Amino acid sequence: MPTPHYGQPRYRAIAAELRQRIESGAIPPGTLLPTEGALTAEFRASRGTIRQAIAVLREEGLASTEHGRGTYAMPHARLPESGKPSDLETRKREVAANEELASLFGVEAGETLIEHESITRRDGRTEIVVRSYRIHQSRQ
Amino acid sequence: MPTPHYGQPRYRAIAAELRQRIESGAIPPGTLLPTEGALTAEFRASRGTIRQAIAVLREEGLASTEHGRGTYAMPHARLPESGKPSDLETRKREVAANEELASLFGVEAGETLIEHESITRRDGRTEIVVRSYRIHQSRQ
DNA sequence: AGAAATTTGTCCGTATGTATC
DNA sequence: AGATACATACGGACAAATTTC
Numbered sequence: 305m306p307t308p309h310y311g312q313p314r315y316r317a318i319a320a321e322l323r324q325r326i327e328s329g330a331i332p333p334g335t336l337l338p339t340e341g342a343l344t345a346e347f348r349a350s351r352g353t354i355r356q357a358i359a360v361l362r363e364e365g366l367a368s369t370e371h372g373r374g375t376y377a378m379p380h381a382r383l384p385e386s387g388k389p390s391d392l393e394t395r396k397r398e399v400a401a402n403e404e405l406a407s408l409f410g411v412e413a414g415e416t417l418i419e420h421e422s423i424t425r426r427d428g429r430t431e432i433v434v435r436s437y438r439i440h441q442s443r444q
Numbered sequence: 445m446p447t448p449h450y451g452q453p454r455y456r457a458i459a460a461e462l463r464q465r466i467e468s469g470a471i472p473p474g475t476l477l478p479t480e481g482a483l484t485a486e487f488r489a490s491r492g493t494i495r496q497a498i499a500v501l502r503e504e505g506l507a508s509t510e511h512g513r514g515t516y517a518m519p520h521a522r523l524p525e526s527g528k529p530s531d532l533e534t535r536k537r538e539v540a541a542n543e544e545l546a547s548l549f550g551v552e553a554g555e556t557l558i559e560h561e562s563i564t565r566r567d568g569r570t571e572i573v574v575r576s577y578r579i580h581q582s583r584q
Numbered sequence: 585a586g587a588a589a590t591t592t593g594t595c596c597g598t599a600t601g602t603a604t605c
Numbered sequence: 606a607g608a609t610a611c612a613t614a615c616g617g618a619c620a621a622a623t624t625t626c
Contacts, residue, residue, distance in 0.1 A: 313613060334560070334576040339591060350615045355592085368562075370536075371592050372622030378562070379574050408563060409570045423548060430549045437573040453594060479610060490596045495611085511611055512603030 315356035318347050322357060326366050326377045333379040333422070334432035337367065379422070379434050397421070399437075409439055455496035458487050462497060466506050466517045473519040477507065536560050539577075549579055 312320075322343075325331045338346065343354045358375055361367035369375040399419045406413040422434045452460075465471045478486065483494045498515055501507035509515040539559045546553040560576045
């Protein structure tokens with residue numbers, strides 16, 4: 305097969321498709337992407353090209369790969385969402401920093417942190433729980 | 445040639461050598477690195493491996509590549525640059541489920557969970573800590 | 585505990601496209 | 606236009622980590 309990459313190269317097109325699946329919630333944070341072999345079959349691309357596409361997502365922070373295990377979708381900055389994936393539940397609350405978190409943020413233990421939690425359920429079972437922590441006030 | 449990468453993989457060893465040349469001044473900032481072809485000959489490695497090595501340097505900010513031109517050595521500012529490069533640190537560990545998590549997953553408290561943690565730092569400060577939890581056993 | 589299967593990591597060689605000199 | 610240099614893509618082989626049986 306020749307190698308015509310007019311406009312967008314193949315690996316970027318594939319990366320765009322996978323990015324869309326992650327950001328749309330089709331592949332929830334914490335779950336595994338299809339294997340390189342599966343993607344090779346689906347997109348009819350070589351493994352090298354698939355790996356290049358996944359590398360793009362890794363650099364964007366949208367995916368994380370583990371040797372022998374697979375590639376996980378990572379929690380992404382969620383924009384204001386009105387329509388939700390039916391099996392995703394989120395909430396926000398304030399928590400007091402324990403020693404470990406306080407040390408990470410460089411604050412006193414007991415300081416208030418903002419916790420965001422998202423719970424993904426599949427077939428009625430809890431599949432993944434994601435929690436993020438930020439400093440309360442922060443200037444950003 | 446087979447593919448024995450005991451200890452350090454080939455591309456990382458090559459990256460280390462090139463990094464040393466840049467930081468030592470052997471390849472001054474602003475000048476071009478040897479071409480991929482030349483490096484292929486020098487290190488007796490395939491072009492793909494050479495490109496992998498250069499990619500490492502690019503991610504470190506030590507090199508910058510231009511299509512059709514070559515790869516430039518960049519001034520190595522080792523000091524914390526303001527802003528952009530947010531640093532991401534990740535780890536995985538096994539934790540015992542507390543009451544709350546156990547209840548979410550429908551297991552006994554004390555059950556083993558897999559925790560993924562990623563810490564984003566910007567300007568030397570911890571910006572956000574994300575933790576995901578899932579059951580230890582088999583996957584979806 | 586150990587073997588087999590699965591999945592990602594590394595490396596090679598080759599061919600062709602695209603940008604720069 | 607021609608030469609040079611990086612970009613993209615394919616296919617194959619073996620290594621290493623993880624999971625499954």
